[in-house]
Amino acid sequence: MKAIFPLFFLIAGILANRPYPPNFVNPNSIYNKCDIYESYPQDMNHPNGEGRRMPNQVLVNSNSDFAFKFFRQVSSNGGHRDSSGKKNIVFSPMCISLAFAMLALGARANTLNQILTGLDFKPSEIQxxxxxxxxxxxxxxxxxxxxxxxxxxxxxxxxxxxxxxxEQFLNELRNIYGGDIYLENFKNTAETEQHINNYIERKTHGKISKLVDGVNPVTEILLVSYIYMKAKWKKPFDPKYTEERDFYVDPYTVVKVPMMFQMGMFETGHDDERSCTILKLPYEGHAAAYFILPDKGQLERVASSLSCGALRTWKKILSQSSVNLYLPRCLASGELNLKDIMYTMGVIDVFTDRADLTGITGQPQHRLSGAIHKAMMMIDERGTEASAASSMDLVPMSMPTIVTFDSPFIVMVVDEHTNSILFMAKIINPTEK
Structure with a gap:
């Protein structure tokens, strides 16, 4: 399968100049308390010719804690702009953390403290x-x-x-985060809207052609943060085995979905404490998707229990076994009102007249007028060009376990080299557009 995950994060707020190229240096190893059983060697290809230890350990720990806290928050209240709470939820915690961390470059005093605390950073652990x-x-x-x-x-x-x-803010923006900066006349709404949408369409390889629909002429700054991921399953699904099957959205709603099928050896296990089945599907490279299927009636319980502790437990209980896997093909998208969600997580001043963003322009009277997060996750069969026969495993002569994702489930995409959670989703209805 090939999975494509474009993600777009939109904030209205304040800044200026022309685009600058990113200026990256080679990094070092990362250790994460979500995976206390693995460590990675220091990078010996550093420009200085030797490895060095960077503060990524605490950073990734905090990013993971934030990801699960954000998921629990948005899962409990829906997080959608219509606040229905019954739609698919798709977001990138990495993208959200990145955008607010970049905003922290210009924040001061209580506004800065709220942003960093909201992202789960502790001043006693990391500067x-x-x-x-x-x-x-x-x-x-x-x-x-x-x-x-x-x-x-x-x-x-x-x-x-x-x-x-x-100038200091601009230098930090481009050198630390590789940010692009464009001057705009927001009063010319049509031209500005086209410029923004063209930029995002180009960065997301045409997957999103219209991020914004109307620009407020009084806007001073628009911050767009994006992440795009394209990956292939190590074991692709053969489309000829995909067929229509029932998916049980809730006790009263059944929909037909294209259900993919694959038989083989998979890492799977059941978490008795959290009442869910976990199945891990690796991508080519060093990322993997964790599919979490709650036991009947246990979706909200599982969603509210996700944490680094849960991930550690799953990595212990997962084991290779013979599985007949049924997984729905779907294209899930979501839009979240980040202003409301981050407000409940303690990031308050930045959206009010109390915002202190003097590090941006030297003047304190600036605030964000809103924050919208858009994401899309596509799950399908496509992957490597290997034939179907070569992608099937030789399995033991025993009765395989049948794992069927025919009710709401949770997906988590993890970069296992850095232990970073790139995407999280709660799929309520695979047919929802």
């Missing part, structure tokens, strides 16, 4: 400088993952052309 250096290295590692896995991520500021951001 702000170390956070930005850690994100710098993490971006490099994720976007230079080698063959089989393509990850592209970045940020762009579209700025009212009458503003004059401070």
């Amino acid at each position: 702000e400088k170390m956070i930005h250096e850690g994100f710098h290295d993490l971006i490099y590692m994720l976007t230079n993952g080698g063959s089989g896995l393509q990850v592209e991520m970045g940020n762009c500021l579209f700025v009212q052309n009458q503003l004059h951001p401070q």
